[in-house]
Amino acid sequence: MELVQYGLGRWLHILAGVMWVGLLYYFNFVQAAAMKDAQADGTAAGIAKHVAPRALFWFRWAAVVTWLAGMMLLGDKADEAFLFKERAYMPIGVGAWLGTIMFFNVWAIIWPNQRKILGLAPASEEEKASARRVAFLASRLNVALSMPMLFFMTASGGLFRRAVFGA
Amino acid sequence: MKNPLDSLWGTVLCGLALTAVLYWLVRAAMTGG
Numbered sequence: 625m626e627l628v629q630y631g632l633g634r635w636l637h638i639l640a641g642v643m644w645v646g647l648l649y650y651f652n653f654v655q656a657a658a659m660k661d662a663q664a665d666g667t668a669a670g671i672a673k674h675v676a677p678r679a680l681f682w683f684r685w686a687a688v689v690t691w692l693a694g695m696m697l698l699g700d701k702a703d704e705a706f707l708f709k710e711r712a713y714m715p716i717g718v719g720a721w722l723g724t725i726m727f728f729n730v731w732a733i734i735w736p737n738q739r740k741i742l743g744l745a746p747a748s749e750e751e752k753a754s755a756r757r758v759a760f761l762a763s764r765l766n767v768a769l770s771m772p773m774l775f776f777m778t779a780s781g782g783l784f785r786r787a788v789f790g791a
Numbered sequence: 792m793k794n795p796l797d798s799l800w801g802t803v804l805c806g807l808a809l810t811a812v813l814y815w816l817v818r819a820a821m822t823g824g
Contacts, residue, residue: 652799711821718817764796771806772813788814791821 633696640689645770647683652767655679656760672742680738687730694723715785719776726766726773733762 655671662668695702698720704710705717737759740747747755779788795801 764802767802768806772810775810789821
């Protein structure tokens with residue numbers, strides 16, 4: 625049972641997390657700038673039609689798998705991490721909170737607004753413009769949050785925690 | 792005032808600053824000072 629929870633669970637958490645954060649960085653470091661250039665030379669439709677929906681599909685479902693695998697890893701220690709009940713669980717607690725806020729951003733803010741932008745949900749041009757701004761800022765916020773999230777996730781275990789946090 | 796999240800480097804700097812602040816807070820909480 626521990627092999628599944630800690631061995632396979634951690635592997636799955638990292639696999640899905642790489643896909644989630646990798647696609648987040650793709651959107652922010654590559655696609656946002658590419659869309660600007662593509663709009664200028666009239667080739668943006670291809671990205672919007674063929675690339676963005678596929679990338680968003682893997683992005684949002686990788687977020688689900690990452691979060692669920694993370695919760696499985698925490699197991700019965702989830703309350704100690706999220707409520708900072710024990711000092712040793714503080715770093716992973718901060719990482720878990722940041723990951724959960726990012727997960728909320730994906731499903732409650734980014735995806736509903738992207739549905740309007742991509743024409744998968746009805747929206748006027750004015751609503752689309754507003755959706756673009758909201759989705760953009762939520763995505764940028766997730767890039768900023770991903771930095772401390774990854775720091776706390778990677779520095780939360782045993783040897784690393786003692787070296788980084790001194791306890 | 793310009794929103795730092797409008798710029799990619801502004802976003803990265805916000806992430807670094809947040810990491811430093813949270814690290815200081817958590818380390819202080821864990822070591823009792």
